[in-house]
Each structure stands twice: as C-alpha cells, then as structure tokens.
Amino acid sequence: MRIAQIAPLAEAVPPKLYGGTERVVSWLTEELVRQGHQVTLFASGDSETSATLAPGVPRGLRLAGVRDHTASLLVMLNDVLQRADEFDIIHFHVDLLQFPLFQGLFHKCVTTLHGRLDLPDFHPIYRAFPGMPLISISDSQRAPLRHPVNWIATIDHGLPASLHPFNARGGDYLAFLGRIAPEKRPDRAIEIAKRAGIPLKIAAKVDPVDREYFEHVIEPLLDHPLVEFIGEIGEEEKSKFLGSALALLFPIDWPEPFGLVMIEAMSTGTPVIAWRVGSVTKVIDEGVTGFIVESIEDAVRAVDKVRSLNRLAVRQRFEARFTSTQMEQSYLAVYEQLLSASKPGQTIIEIAPALTPALLAGERVPKHSPFANA
Amino acid sequence: MRIAQIAPLAEAVPPKLYGGTERVVSWLTEELVRQGHQVTLFASGDSETSATLAPGVPRGLRLAGVRDHTASLLVMLNDVLQRADEFDIIHFHVDLLQFPLFQGLFHKCVTTLHGRLDLPDFHPIYRAFPGMPLISISDSQRAPLRHPVNWIATIDHGLPASLHPFNARGGDYLAFLGRIAPEKRPDRAIEIAKRAGIPLKIAAKVDPVDREYFEHVIEPLLDHPLVEFIGEIGEEEKSKFLGSALALLFPIDWPEPFGLVMIEAMSTGTPVIAWRVGSVTKVIDEGVTGFIVESIEDAVRAVDKVRSLNRLAVRQRFEARFTSTQMEQSYLAVYEQLLSASKPGQTIIEIAPALTPALLAGERVPKHSPFANA
Numbered sequence: 115m116r117i118a119q120i121a122p123l124a125e126a127v128p129p130k131l132y133g134g135t136e137r138v139v140s141w142l143t144e145e146l147v148r149q150g151h152q153v154t155l156f157a158s159g160d161s162e163t164s165a166t167l168a169p170g171v172p173r174g175l176r177l178a179g180v181r182d183h184t185a186s187l188l189v190m191l192n193d194v195l196q197r198a199d200e201f202d203i204i205h206f207h208v209d210l211l212q213f214p215l216f217q218g219l220f221h222k223c224v225t226t227l228h229g230r231l232d233l234p235d236f237h238p239i240y241r242a243f244p245g246m247p248l249i250s251i252s253d254s255q256r257a258p259l260r261h262p263v264n265w266i267a268t269i270d271h272g273l274p275a276s277l278h279p280f281n282a283r284g285g286d287y288l289a290f291l292g293r294i295a296p297e298k299r300p301d302r303a304i305e306i307a308k309r310a311g312i313p314l315k316i317a318a319k320v321d322p323v324d325r326e327y328f329e330h331v332i333e334p335l336l337d338h339p340l341v342e343f344i345g346e347i348g349e350e351e352k353s354k355f356l357g358s359a360l361a362l363l364f365p366i367d368w369p370e371p372f373g374l375v376m377i378e379a380m381s382t383g384t385p386v387i388a389w390r391v392g393s394v395t396k397v398i399d400e401g402v403t404g405f406i407v408e409s410i411e412d413a414v415r416a417v418d419k420v421r422s423l424n425r426l427a428v429r430q431r432f433e434a435r436f437t438s439t440q441m442e443q444s445y446l447a448v449y450e451q452l453l454s455a456s457k458p459g460q461t462i463i464e465i466a467p468a469l470t471p472a473l474l475a476g477e478r479v480p481k482h483s484p485f486a487n488a
Numbered sequence: 489m490r491i492a493q494i495a496p497l498a499e500a501v502p503p504k505l506y507g508g509t510e511r512v513v514s515w516l517t518e519e520l521v522r523q524g525h526q527v528t529l530f531a532s533g534d535s536e537t538s539a540t541l542a543p544g545v546p547r548g549l550r551l552a553g554v555r556d557h558t559a560s561l562l563v564m565l566n567d568v569l570q571r572a573d574e575f576d577i578i579h580f581h582v583d584l585l586q587f588p589l590f591q592g593l594f595h596k597c598v599t600t601l602h603g604r605l606d607l608p609d610f611h612p613i614y615r616a617f618p619g620m621p622l623i624s625i626s627d628s629q630r631a632p633l634r635h636p637v638n639w640i641a642t643i644d645h646g647l648p649a650s651l652h653p654f655n656a657r658g659g660d661y662l663a664f665l666g667r668i669a670p671e672k673r674p675d676r677a678i679e680i681a682k683r684a685g686i687p688l689k690i691a692a693k694v695d696p697v698d699r700e701y702f703e704h705v706i707e708p709l710l711d712h713p714l715v716e717f718i719g720e721i722g723e724e725e726k727s728k729f730l731g732s733a734l735a736l737l738f739p740i741d742w743p744e745p746f747g748l749v750m751i752e753a754m755s756t757g758t759p760v761i762a763w764r765v766g767s768v769t770k771v772i773d774e775g776v777t778g779f780i781v782e783s784i785e786d787a788v789r790a791v792d793k794v795r796s797l798n799r800l801a802v803r804q805r806f807e808a809r810f811t812s813t814q815m816e817q818s819y820l821a822v823y824e825q826l827l828s829a830s831k832p833g834q835t836i837i838e839i840a841p842a843l844t845p846a847l848l849a850g851e852r853v854p855k856h857s858p859f860a861n862a
Contacts (some may be wrong), residue, residue, distance in 0.1 A: 138623045164667055171612075180607040180608075181610050182610065183609075184558065184584055184585070184609075184610075184613075185584055185610045185611065185612045185613035186588065186609075186612045187612060188584065188585070188588055188613055188616075188617040189612045189615075191588070192588040192591075192616065195588070205823060210558055210559055210562065211558070211562070212565075213562065213567070214562055214565070214566040215588055215589065217566075233560075234554075235554050235556040235557075235559060235560075236556065236558075237559065238545075238559045238560045238562075239558075239559035239562055240559075241563075241565060242562075242563040242566065254705075329801060354673060364737075469659045470733075
C-alpha cells in the first residue's frame with residue numbers, strides 16, 4: 115500500500131527530546147515499512163526514518179525557535195495535496211489545517227486526533243467537515259465532541275516491544291515521569307509517597323510556562339528525605355528509571371487522551387497507580403497492570419497492594435495490547451476498510467461502527483461502544 | 489462592484505475596544521458601501537455594518553474567550569471559498585490561512601498584510617504562494633520579506649474625517665496612547681516628559697502578557713507629579729484626550745507597520761513626536777505634522793519646538809493624506825486594476841509597479857519605490 119504519514123513539525127520524528135505524537139508516528143511508520151508498505155513520511159528534515167522522508171522544514175520547529183507553526187505546516191500540507199495521487203492513503207497526525215484543503219479527498223484520508231478535545235476552540239472545524247474519517251486514541255477522548263463526526267475507530271498507542279525491556283526484579287521507589295504541570299499533579303505524587311513512607315523519584319521537564327508553578331508549588335515540597343527530583347531524562351534512561359521502580363504514579367487531573375508513560379512502565383513490568391480520569395480505565399487492567407484510584411487514601415492503599423502484582427503478568431498484558439505491531443495492524447485494517455469503501459467521485463464516506471480495533475483484535479469488546487457519541 | 493471583505497475574527501468590526509485591523513476594515517467597508525458598491529463583510533456576528541454581514545462566529549473571539557482562532561477562521565474562509573463566484577474581488581485582512589485555499593483564484597484576490605513581517609515564522613507561506621496580490625500598509629513593512637512576492641501597492645490607513653474633530657486650541661500636556669508594552673517604550677515617554685518638565689498623560693491598556701513589564705518597569709516610574717496614568721480609554725474619549733494635548737509621543741522601539749494613533753492625533757490637529765523607525769518617516773511630515781527623533785535629547789528639543797507648529801496645518805495634512813475616503817479610492821483603484829488584468833484561466837498575475845497609491849493620488853512620489861524589494 116502507498117501510504118503518506120503526515121507528522122506535526124514541532125519535533126523531529128522521532129523527537130530529539132520530548133514529543134509523544136512524533137514518537138507514535140515514528141513507531142507506526144517503522145512498523146509499516148517493516149511490513150513491506152511504501153511509506154512517505156512528511157515531517158521535519160532532521161527526522162530519521164526507513165520510510166521516504168519528505169521534509170517540510172529543515173528541522174523541528176520548537177528547537178529551531180519557530181513559535182507559530184501554521185505557515186510551515188500549511189506549506190507542507192499543500193505539498194501533500196499536490197502529490198495526493200501518489201498515495202492510496204493519507205494519514206494525518208495534525209489537528210486542523212488539512213480539513214478544508216483535502217475536502218475533495220476524504221475517501222483516502224484519515225486523521226488521528228492526538229490531543230484533548232475538551233477545549234472548544236477546535237470544534238468548529240470538526241463540525242464543518244464531518245466527513246473526514248477520524249481516529250481517537252481512547253474512547254473517553256471523544257466525549258466532548260457532541261456533534262456528529264466520522265469516527266471510524268479507536269486505536270491504542272503501541273510501542274516497540276523491545277524498546278523498554280522487561281525488568282523482573284523492579285525496585286522499591288515510586289516513579290513520576292513526564293512534565294511538571296498542574297494537570298499532571300506532581301504534588302499528589304509527593305503526598306502519596308510521604309504518606310506511604312516510600313521514596314519517590316521525579317523525572318520531569320519543566321516548560322517555561324510551568325516555571326512559576328514549579329517554583330511556587332512544587333519546589334518547596336521537594337525538600338524531604340523521601341523525595342528526589344532528577345529533571346528531564348532521555349529515551350534510554352527511561353527503561354532503567356521505569357524498570358527499577360515499584361510502581362509508576364500517574365495522579366493526573368485532566369482528561370488525558372492516552373498517556374504513553376503508562377504503557378512504557380508496563381513494558382518494563384512496572385505496574386501503574388493512576389487516577390480515574392480520561393483514558394486511564396481503558397489502559398489499565400485493574401488488579402493486573404495496576405490500580406485505579408480516586409483519592410490520596412486510595413493511592414496509599416494501592417501502594418501497599420502493588421507489591422502483590424506479578425510483574426511478568428504486567429509485561430504480558432503489555433505485549434498482548436500495546437505493542438507497535440498491534441497498533442500497525444489496527445491502522446492497516448482501517449486503511450484497507452477505507453480503500454474498499456471508497457468509490458471514485460465519492461467524497462464523504464461513513465464507515466460502519468463494526469470496525470473497532472477491539473473487534474478487529476478480536477479480544478476486548480468495550481462496555482460502551484466507542485460510537486455512542488458518533 | 490461585488491466585493492467581499494474578510495476580517496479577522498478576534499474582534500467585532502468595528503471592535504468593542506482595542507483592535508486596529510478591525511477598525512480599518514470597518515472604515516473601508518463603510519466607505520465602499522457609501523460609494524455604491526455591493527459589499528459582503530465576513531466578520532464576527534456582533535459586527536455592525538451597512539454592508540451585508542456574513543457572520544463567521546457569533547461574537548469576537550477574544551472577548552468570547554477563544555484562544556486559538558484557527559478553526560473558526562478556517563471555517564469562515566471555506567465559506568468564502570464556496571461563495572467565491574458571488575464576488576468580483578475578495579479582499580483578505582488575515583495573514584495566512586487563505587493562501588493555499590484560494591490558490592486557483594488569485595486573479596480576484598488581494599491580501600492586505602496588517603502585521604509586522606520581521607518575524608520569520610510566516611515567511612514560508614509567502615514564499616510558497618508568490619502569486620497572491622499583496623498590499624502593504626507602509627513601504628518599510630515590506631523590507632524583511634526578501635524573496636519575490638506579488639506586492640501590488642502600499643496603501644496608507646485612513647480614518648473618517650469627522651471621527652476625531654479638529655481642536656484649534658490643543659493643550660499643554662504630552663499624550664501617550666495605546667498599549668503598555670516594551671516595544672512601545674512608555675518608559676521613554678516618561679523620561680522625555682520629566683526632562684522637558686511637561687505633564688504626561690498615559691492612556692493605555694495592559695495586556696496580561698505585559699502585566700509583569702508594567703508592574704516591574706513602568707509602575708515605579710509613575711510616582712511623579714508630572715505623570716498621570718489613565719488606563720484604557722474608548723474611541724469617544726480619544727478625541728478629547730488627543731485633541732487637548734500639546735503633542736503625541738510615539739517613542740516606539742519596533743518596526744511599526746503603520747501606527748494608526750499618529751493619524752488619529754493629526755486628525756485633531758495635535759502633532760506627533762516619533763522615533764525614526766518603521767512607517768514613521770512616511771507618516772509624519774517633518775516640521776509640519778510633527779518631528780522625527782532618534783534620542784531622548786532630540787525628543788526633548790522637539791517638545792520645545794512643537795509649540796511652533798500650526799495645528800490647522802496638521803489637520804489639513806491629515807485631510808490631504810489619511811482619510812478613509814482616500815484609503816477607499818486607493819483600494820478601489822487596485823480592485824479595478826485586478827479586474828482588468830484578470831483573464832479567465834489565469835491564476836497568477838503580476839501588476840505593474842506603476843500602480844502605487846502615491847501615483848494614483850497624484851500627489852507624493854516616494855523617494856524609494858515601494859517595489860524596490862518586490
């Protein structure tokens with residue numbers, strides 16, 4: 115199949131540092147190439163890929179100091195449009211700008227929405243172009259979009275099985291990994307560790323926008339013998355940091371659309387203690403890969419119980435659900451469905467709800483249909 | 489002529505409070521209607537116009553709390569595209585998103601660039617679509633765009649002659665009007681007033697992004713008997729504030745693309761003391777409507793000399809150059825040139841440099857051709 119993958123231009127694919135979407139695009143692209151597909155990756159020129167790279171800009175825009183990405187992204191999308199005939203499927207990982215430009219080509223387009231949808235600023239575009247095939251990364255992500263759109267699947271993120279190897283022993287500290295930000299609630303992580311009497315290691319970056327929050331709210335809490343602040347760590351340090359932990363704390367306070375770090379921890383065999391919000395209930399298998407909690411007290415009890423979980427079972431559940439091979443298979447099934455449904459001259463297609471990745475995988479049928487709000 | 493005016497969606501047209509672009513679009517639209525043209529104004533639904541309003545959103549997005557305007561703007565631009573056959577000319581006052589969407593229709597499109605062009609983030613779109621007819625609001629605004637684009641004219645802003653009436657007497661304070669921001673240099677205004685020993689009144693809004701600058705840099709300077717901080721004022725208070733001043737201080741430190749407040753002051757007969765940067769040398773007639781300076785010392789000397797200027801002459805120069813009637817005539821000449829140049833099937837046109845508004849007006853021939861960098 116001739117497939118175009120359209121990445122954001124904020125970071126290289128894969129990113130040099132932070133960048134969840136760009137990592138997922140990289141894993142999907144590599145897996146598609148491995149399966150023999152002819153993939154063209156539209157991304158920044160410093161991306162590294164075994165697909166054919168079509169560079170939109172010389173390097174990732176964030177590290178290049180470009181603040182407004184709109185112009186660069188529009189020009190790249192126009193290049194994709196000019197070359198549309200070369201592709202059977204055009205898969206967008208950007209939010210907005212492709213909708214009006216590709217309105218005549220929705221039969222061969224699909225957009226994965228990687229961000230939260232509870233902020234209404236973007237809704238007008240989804241309302242105006244309900245024909246664009248959309249993929250969510252969790253069922254809960256869809257809820258805020260209340261008008262009809264063309265949801266065709268929910269597909270979990272997946273990562274290469276060998277990226278963060280299984281660590282049978284684990285360790286004795288609690289881990290917090292990601293960004294220092296109010297919605298990530300590092301303060302809750304610190305409170306849980308103190309009450310449980312277990313060491314906490316925080317590996318997190320502090321964005322300029324969160325600097326004040328860090329200095330005023332979090333830094334004063336760090337001065338405690340159980341708490342260690344490590345700062346930002348790279349992809350390679352992650353395996354050791356996550357694999358040597360007793361559990362990952364994910365005490366978020368926002369509708370996380372997926373939460374990659376949860377499956378990164380599971381990949382090493384480390385279970386997750388997470389707040390009941392956003393995608394959490396679908397990513398964590400309660401009592402197998404972690405515990406879902408609703409309060410500090412719940413979380414402290416979960417820390418007690420977490421030693422009873424079988425780390426090998428955590429890894430096995432990761433392998434059964436969240437590898438990039440599974441992600442690639444789910445996307446490929448969607449591409450094939452789009453190809454078989456598209457007829458010349460037809461610009462808007464509606465795909466039957468039957469095509470959920472859960473059903474495609476033949477494994478877990480969600481209690482609530484992902485099409486309930488479609 | 490059937491004309492579409494495409495406004496930004498940040499503010500109503502005219503704006504309820506701040507909003508230079510939206511005020512200019514309003515003045516141009518009203519004048520075109522008055523001249524008998526059939527004008528459709530694409531703008532927020534709380535706009536007030538004698539044209540036919542095509543509302544893109546119910547109300548201006550800034551006051552509605554919408555932070556990312558992209559989706560709303562894209563949807564409105566797509567509406568324009570669907571209705572393109574209804575218009576002879578489509579005149580955009582937005583920066584970017586129309587370029588790829590209207591690439592087949594450049595023969596009937598024109599875009600006025602209202603913002604600064606020295607930040608490179610937007611350049612890729614101008615480079616990728618060099619056929620879009622562009623209008624600058626000062627020659628100096630063009631300088632940072634070094635690759636070929638389709639500049640077809642520079643057209644000064646103009647405002648209704650009756651909006652800010654002539655005040656023959658003037659007054660004895662220096663005025664500073666606009667935003668408190670580092671690039672507007674209110675600190676220079678304060679320094680000039682103190683050294684000249686003349687009272688300064690500051691009527692300015694403080695945006696959230698400039699709150700820290702205001703509190704740390706400007707507020708400590710306000711505690712002086714000669715300095716009075718009034719805060720943000722409305723359109724009606726402006727006439728009195730500007731008309732009762734000895735001079736307007738415009739001590740900017742950035743490449744101001746036009747600087748509406750200068751001609752607002754001139755309209756009341758109040759001369760302007762401004763820094764030699766951006767559009768200033770083209771807007772101010774040295775020794776007639778004000779003085780152009782390069783240092784605090786220059787400015788203090790200019791305050792001494794400013795009493796010698798004839799306020800009626802200031803008003804007359806305003807009437808000769810900067811009314812909305814003149815602006816409308818310049819734009820109409822451009823529209824007519826576009827119409828006569830366009831042939832069916834032709835998508836990119838190049839208009840002869842002969843068509844400058846200065847030449848059209850038959851009055852002032854700029855020393856440097858506005859096409860020097862085209």
